[in-house]
Amino acid sequence: xxxxxxxxxxxxxxxxxxxxxxxxxxxxxxxxxxxxxxxxxxxxxxxxxxxxxxxxxxxxxxxxxxxxxxxxxxxxxxxxxxxxxxxxxxxxxxxxx
Numbered sequence: 001x002x003x004x005x006x007x008x009x010x011x012x013x014x015x016x017x018x019x020x021x022x023x024x025x026x027x028x029x030x031x032x033x034x035x036x037x038x039x040x041x042x043x044x045x046x047x048x049x050x051x052x053x054x055x056x057x058x059x060x061x062x063x064x065x066x067x068x069x070x071x072x073x074x075x076x077x078x079x080x081x082x083x084x085x086x087x088x089x090x091x092x093x094x095x096x097x
Contacts, residue, residue, distance in 0.1 A: 004041055012049040033060055
């Protein structure tokens, strides 16, 4: 069995940076994470290397373990996280305080 020793850590961000030129950042993070999962890395290490949040990594692992179709794994869906504030909203909020 393969045991990851960390020697390829610098390649992950470089590979992700390249993949970001080909696809949205969300998809490049998922693709990199899926490859790292297939290599046997744990969730925390994947979070460290890819920048995905732990919740997203766990959800991706679950989808992969349930043998979901690749199209389901790489579908971009609306998130449950906080929406980014527009510059106008931030400025208005500052003026209120």
